[in-house]
Amino acid sequence: MQAKKRYLILFSTGACLILLFCLGGIQVPLSRRGPGRPHDRRLSGYGPGARCDDLTEHISPRQKRDANSGLYTGKRCRMESCFDFSLCERNGFKVYVYPQQKGEKLSESYQNILSSIEGSRFYTSDPGQACLFVLSLDTLDRDQLSPQYVHNLKAKIQNLPLWNGGKNHIIFNLYSGTWPDYTEDLGFDIGLAMLAKASISTENFRPDFDVSIPLFSKDHPRTGGEKGYLKYNTIPPYRKYMLVFKGKRYLTGIGSDTRNALYHIHNSEDVVLLTTCKHGKDWQKHKDARCDKDNAEYDKYDYREMLYNSTFCLVPRGRRLGSFRFLEALQAACVPVMLSNGWELPFSEIIDWNRAAVIGDERLLLQIPSTVRSIHQDKILSLRQQTQLLWEAYFNSVEKIVLTTLEIIQDRVLLHTSRSNLMWNSLPGGLFTLPQYSTSLRDFPFYYAKLGIKPPSKFTAIIHVVTPLVSQSQPVMKLLVAVAKSQYCAQVIVLWNCEKPLPAKHRWPATSVPVTVIEGESKVISSRFLPYNTIPTDAVFSLDEDTVLSTTEVDFAFTVWQSFPDRIVGYPARSHFWDSNKERWGYTSKWTNDYSMVLTGAAIYHKYYHYLYTTYLPASLKIMVDQMSNCEDILMNFLVSLVTKLPPIKVTQKKQYKETMMGQSSRASRWADPDHFAQRQTCMNKFANWFGTMPLIHSQMRLDPVLFKDQVSILRKKYRDIERL
């Protein structure tokens, strides 16, 4: 054959092959490398979409829902199958507590739980209004060997007229089961009731139905609660010990494996893990070769000394999954290292525990030392701070634990007005972030930096007026004009809390910003803190009618507030002190080197605090304030400091408030009244009592304009008015 023809044939065969390949006749084999296949568009799709989704007309969704509630009960209960949402629709999330029956003894802890509910804003005494029911039978300790164990619970519960098979009931429990197997059965039929239970295992935990609560001791305070141990951050963040544990060693039976193996990683230097065999009556019978040595070592160390001086604290399971140690470590700012496989951690539905604890695996005990050593300093610093945040937000009192439980359930009930993960896991915590105010993070004063957004650029002034309008030279007129002139003012609201009827519109001075006059609800003093819809801005400048302020001062105070949007920023400051003679809190308006309150007669704060004041605080305190027409400003300071854990901020003022700010108006009589001052002392103590703690914090700082009283020309100063007399 000619070379030419040979080429021709070769060529055409090649072309045909390529063609065949293109049209799909021959497939190039897939790469044998297995997974490293190239992106292959010639494979068919996996086929989602309506075509294969709904070939058949599926059964009525309504029927399906009804079927679910019959199908998924007992261990498979979920809110949608075992809870009646309709009970919560009419009156909102209200909780009913059964009346206590005669002869029924309640443990102190259960008593605390019940009174926390009764003192909360969720409580209702009318079962007809209730969405959730709480038994007055003590279910906390279901260990048959315990003296607290309540007998015949089954019969007692079945006899309750409102039991309804347990629907919409919540049962609190700390201990269940007993030696040797410690089951999680409560020993009676809980029906469709939810469990708020300590030491619950993931296996028994019904997600979106039960609530895992922490194990707390009978000494856990009802309100207030111990503060976190951390007072300041140290860098590098290491403490004397790296990892510590001091506790019982179970020689046999459930939960003994991990504790028996702890000695492997104990190095008696920075990893100190101590166990004792000395517990129970017949420990000598089971004792092993290591017991005597371990017991001796155990006695050399002090539990609390170790707790407060260690970076990490080992929290292994005991007989049950949870232990007191968990809360103790949190309080001590000792980062818990969990070794309790299968424990559904407390409030796991809302708390991101990876931010505050190291979740270890019992199977990997031997890796624990290298794991904790590998954790970077930054991370330790952040874990440690988070332990404190969580401790104070959800755990340090029975009330917090109970309220958190209720709020979690409320979030499930009001599905679309519930908190996001960020609200629960960052300051100030979910109990102070009420989603009923708004579900948008931007509407709260706490998240500006986190979201990378600027605080608002405008404020609304609310002037609280109690005296009738008689002359155009009244202080309130001057104040209104001065405030309205501020470049940051969006609106002025005059709150007419005076018995006289509203003055005619033309009597108010003409201003460039809109002035709205509203009548206070029942003319009580608390009405100044109502979250009026007519407030268009997030910032509120709260003013008394007799306040004397210049436009410059208003402008300056507002620019300061923009740097501290979660705090009260204002002018007149007051202080509290502990009067050790009378053993009570004292209130002072004297000129001192520090202050802890800024009066709301001339202060800026976030509108959210109006909402919090109105909804979070109990009616009893608000009624007291209204009846005295006094102390509303103290209460507001208590509330804001409780939320922020920071003092308010005083800014410099032009003249002395005392002399000029309180003029000749009728309100002056209120301040001159000696009773008025005594009332304020009483208020302080009543408030501190309800809060269970003294939230106010002292500050020695005043914020002045940058060149304030500096030896430079006054013309160079932006807020020069403040210096002029």
Added chain:
Amino acid sequence: MYTSGKYSSRGPALIPRMKTKHRIYYITLFSVVLLGLIATGMFQFWPHSIESTADWTLDKRSVHDAPLIRLPVSSPIPERGDLSCRMHTCFDVYRCGYNPKNRIKVYIYPLQRFVDELGVPISSTGLSREYNDLLSAISDSDFYTDDVTRACLFIPSIDVLNQNSLRIRETAQALAMLPRWDKGMNHLLFNMLPGGPPDYNTALDVPRDRALLAGGGFSTWTYRQGYDVSIPVYSPLSADVDLPERQPGPRRYFILSSQTAIHREYRAELERLKEENGEALLLLDKCSNLSQGAASARKRCYKGQVYDYPQILQESSFCVVLRGARLGQAALSDVLQAGCVPVILADSYILPFSEVLDWKRASVVIPEEKLSEMYTILKSIPHRQVEEMQRQARWFWEAYFSSMKAIGLTTLQIINDRIYPYAARTYEQWNNPPVVKWSSVNSPLFLPLIPPRAPGFTAVVLTYDRVESLFRVITEISKVPSLAKLLVVWNNQNKSPPEGEKKFKCPECTAIDGLSLDQTHMVERSECINKFASVFGTMPLKVVEHRADPVLYKDDFPEKLKSFPNIGSL
């Protein structure tokens, strides 16, 4: 390489020697080849929904090339899958071990073709494009290992994305035949369309022992929290349609319903809502005049008016994602891609990647029973939040829904986070869109603490060689009661620091004292600021107009009663 070079060098010499008839012959041949090539290109880049039927045969052949495994009828079937499985009970953590990178190793089985004894394949479609993409992405990732002995997680090459195309029993047998199956321990299956008619189970029906399931339609009753991973139902439109991101803000419609397979009970309820609220709602359905097929998937109709799907999704603030027979809907992906806020009505549905994603910031979940109240509920959401959610929705799609790669790697990262929880990605890393990541401030010292005075402070004095002023500073500062320690940093390499209290004079000192007046010094510092800002990518410094002073600073008040009387006296 060498031979091919030789051939190509001969090529040009060949043509001039050809005769005319040969030349025509070659030209025809060339054009045929060219046509063939163009056809190939067309197949490569044509939207695949059209080619799907043509591809079918191709696909079958490609699987043909994988080794054939015949399943004996009596081959063992795995157990159904244990609902109580958790990482600490059903997962062998020892295989993952401790490693400094805190990263799991993932092995992928080589592709095999399983048939029963009669030679009938276990799956009607074989390997799907999506599963192929998923496996390729994983094999290209840092998780991948080809060393089966080092693997912590095993992924079968058996495609179970769509249960409809599977023969359940045989697929299960095939799984059990995998060499490392070991009761499914540490095996991960990806499934997006679980269940089948009439009752549509919410998890894959293929018995799978202890294998982990990354499933696309879990309900709270089938999802094993902390063990399974809830994944999205991938929408092929993600790859085919480019929807540019729109600025958050109000849209033409308030609520849009675009799904075609909505139960008539729900459609009736939506119609009722539409009657009450009029133009704010747009209710779309499939177009009756278009034939079934690929084109109809991209069109929606309302009363004869035709809309492009998914583009129309960008015209609404909220988009309804209702359950179908299955809980997981591919429409969710389309809605997120469009930056429309999904309104999810699918009771008991476990949202995709709910273990790490904060869906409350990107969606509205409404119980199916409350469908009739949807309009009122959505109206109560503040505008600002709607905008935030629009942005968040789009970000979720981009990061976690947009491709099989994104879905696969997110799933592995979630499992990785469980095995190395102390090195897990944070909430912020998972949930903050890039714009927030850049602008947000997360202080490392976020807890408000007011430290006690007791420990005092350490003074750090940086010095070059201005010894005079150094001693002055030291003298002044040592008077401060709360000073705990004084540290002087001597920053001059050419001179050793002065010893003890001995003072020495330097002639240049006075000259250097005027340093801050030096013009070049200011210029240099301005340059520094610009350089830093460009490296940071932003100007982190903020201007404030206030200064902290003691409470009674410069007040008309006896100085001796003030805590800090000397401030400002210099």
